[in-house]
Amino acid sequence: MWRIITGAAVLMLLLAGCAVRDVALAPPPNLYLEGRNYPVERVPPVLRNVTPRMFYVTDRAPEAVGSGTLVYGTGRSNSMALGVVQVRFGAEDWDDLVTRTSVDSGRRMSRLDVQQAAELVRFAPVPLPTRRTDGALSFEPEALRSYAAGGRAFQEVIRSEISRTGNRRVLIFTHGVRNDFDRAVATLANLWHFEGRDSIPIAFTWPAGNSGVLSYFRDREAGDFSVYHAKEFLRLLAEIPELEDIDIVAHSRGTDVMSTALRESIIYHRGRGVHPKTAMKTGTLILAAADLDIGVVEQRLQAERVSEAFEQINVYVNPSDGALRLSSILANAPRLGSVTPDQVFREDIERLKKSELVHFIRVEQVRGRGHSYFRDNPAVLSDIVLALRTRAFPGGTLRPLDLAEDGFWQLHPNYPLERLPDLRGFDREER
Template sequence: MKQRWLPGLFLLLLTATGCASARVLAPAPTLYSAENPYPEDRIPDSLRLPEAKIIFATDRVWNESTATFAPARSRAMTAGEVTIRIGQETSWDSLVGLASGDNPSGRRPSLIMDSVRTQTVFPATPIPYRLEGGVVIEDAEIFSAYNASIEAFQSMVTQRLRQGNTDTVLFYVHGFNNGFDDAAFDLTDIWHYSGRGSVPVVFSWPTVEGNLLGYFSARESGEFSIFHLKEVLRALQEIPELETINILAHSRGVDVTTTAIRELIIEARGTGRPLRDVMKLDNLILAAADIDVAVASQRLAAERFALAVGHITIYANPGDGALRLSSLVSSGLRVGRSTSASYEESFGAAFLGIDSIVFVDVSGLSGNLGHNYFRLNPGVIADIATILQTGAGPRDPARGLIPVGGNFYELVE
C-alpha cells in the first residue's frame, strides 16, 4: 500500500523533557574583561536567559529509552529544537560575570538538555522516481511532502533570525564518538561565549562508542550523512533573511563538512552567480581536523574553496593524541596535527597568495589541549569568538597571532 506523508502530524511526535544528560559549561575565554566586557548590550532581551535554544537536523533514529538520537542511521531526517539549560538556578547576571572570569567559587554551571522538540520529520531519501525520456520524474506526493519539510525547517530558522535581530547562522558539525547531546552542548559553549549574535544550528550524526572498529564504521556513517548535510545547507542558503553562514566543524566532522561544501560548490558553479552569493559562507572554522593533508590540499585548494568561503581557519595541535592514533590507522598525517614544517612539506605553495586560508598552531597555549581544545581551552575559545564577532583576520592585533611563515600562525598566551 502506498504510504501517505502528512508532515503536519509529526509536529510534536518526538518530545522529551527533563532529560538526564548534563555537562559543565566550558571555561570562560581569555577575551572579556572590564575593558572589553561580554557584549550583552548587543543581545536582544529575549536571548538574555541562562539557556540556549538550538535548531537541529539529524539523520539518526530517536531512542525513547535514552530520550535522544541514537547512532542508528535513518533515511528520514528529523529537524527541530533542543533546549539546553545553563545551571539549575543560574541568573543572567552571574552568567555574564562568569564569561568575564568573575568566578570566585571556581565552579561552572552544568549544561542540561532540558527538552527536544521535533518540528518536522522528512520523508525518507532517496525519493522514489522513474525515468521518462531521460527525465527524472519523482513521486509527486512524496516530493511535495519533502518540500513541505524543507519549508518547515526554513520557517523555524527565519522565525529565530527575526527574534534574535540577526541575519547570521552559526552552524556546527561534530566529530566521531560524539552523541546528539554532545553536539548540542558543544554549540551552546561556542554560541554563548561568542556573544549570541547568531542563530545556532547543529547537524548531528551520532556514531557508535569509540573503538577501532567503531572508527572505521564512523567513516562510512559520515559518508551516509553527506547528502542530508547538503540538503540542510542548501535550505539555509535559500532563506532570504539569512545573509551569513558561519560553520564550525570538529574532527571527523571536518571531512563530512568539506565534502558537502565541495559538492555544493560544484553545483553552484552551474548557476552563473558568484559563489559567495550562492553559498553565503563567511567563516569556515575547522578544529582538530581528522582529514588527510593531501586530501585537504586537493579539496580546499584545487577545488577553489577560497572563491566560495570568505575565511577558512584551521586549528592544529601537533600533540593531539586522538589524531596521532588516527594518523597511525590511516597511514597519513592529519591536518589537525600540522606544524609549520609539515605544512611546508605537505602543502607547499598550494595556499600561498590565499590570505583567507589560515593555519593556527595552538600548541603554545597553556590549559586543556586535548582533542576538544576548541571548546575547552580559553585561548582558543577567545580566538573563535573574536573571529565570529569581528571577522578579524590573522594579522589583526585583536587575534594576537604570531606569523610563522606562509599561511601558518601560532596562537600564544
C-alpha cells in the first residue's frame, strides 16, 4: 500500500510539468526566427492587438469570492458554461508583439496576463429530467427547451465572432492534469497567437488541478466526468452553418477526455448514416504527450476507425517523458505519448500513416521533465504551427521533418531552420 502511495506522490510531482508555472509568451518558434514567416497580413485587423479575447467552455464550478470576480476551481458542475476572457500580452503595441514573436536567438519573451472572465451562456444542468410514456423514455419538454435555448445562445455567440473576425475555423485546446483555469487559457493564447490568429480560440477546461497525494487520480476521474460536456460542445460547434473546420490540440490526460468524446460522436454519426468528418467538421487533431493506454487506443480508437473523422492526426512522442513513464508503471501498460518502436511494429506505423493518416513524431533532446514540451519547445511549436497553418503532411517542403528508419518522424531541436520554408506566398493563397 505504501509503495502505491509513494508512486502516486512521485507521479504527482512529475505531472506538475502539465501545469504552466507562469503565464508568459512561450519562446518564439524556430519558424519565426530572423523576422520571417509570422503571417501579419493574414491576421484579421480586428485581432491585431495585445488584448485579444479568448473563449472558454467549462464544467468547472464557479466559485464566489469577496470582490465579485468570477473564479473557477476544481469543483464539478453539471451545468456547462460558455464564457469569454481577455488576455494581455506584455508588449507596447501590436508591432512590438510581432517583433517579440519574430526575433533572433535572444528570444525576447513577453508577459501574458489572463484577465477577468465573464460567462456568456450557462446551460441547464444535466442529466435533464425524463419521463416514460408507452415504454419510451423522453426528456421533460420544459427542461429540453431550456437546454436547447442555451445551445442556440452558444451558437449565436460563435456566429457573432465569425462575423466580427471573418475566421471560420475554431482552434480548441484541452489541457491535462494539474492545470487550473488561467493556465489553460494562457496555453491556448500561446498556441493561437503563434498559429497566426486565423481561428476562433476556445479552451475546453475541465475540473483538473486537484491537490494532494492522490491528485492525479482525482483529476483522471474529473476528466471522465467531463466527457459528456465535451461531446455536447463539439456537437454545438459542428451544427453552426458558417463554421468550416474544427482543429483540436489536446495534451496529456486531456487527450483521453477529448478522444473519448470524439469516439462517441463518431459512433453516433455512423449510426445516423452520416460520414463523421462531414457531420463533425473536424480538421487536424494533435495529441501531445498523450496519457493514453496504447492497448486502449488500439481497441477503442483504432478499431473504431476514429481517424476517419480527421484530415490528419499528429501524435508527438517523447520516449524519455518521465511523467508518462511512471504512469505506465502504475497502470502496467505503455502510454501513447512515450511509445517506442519496439512497442509498435514498423508495419503498423506504415499502415497508420498511409491508410489512417496518423503520424508519429518523435521529439528529440527534450529538457526538464519532458512532458510539457509542446508549448515551450521552439521546434515542437514550429511543427504544430506548420500543421495547423498549412494542413501539410510531414516530410514535404512545408513540414520538412526527417523520416527515421523505424518509421517515426524525427523532430530535431533546431527544426526547421535547416530547411526553413517560406510561407509568404502560401499565406496569400486561398486554402
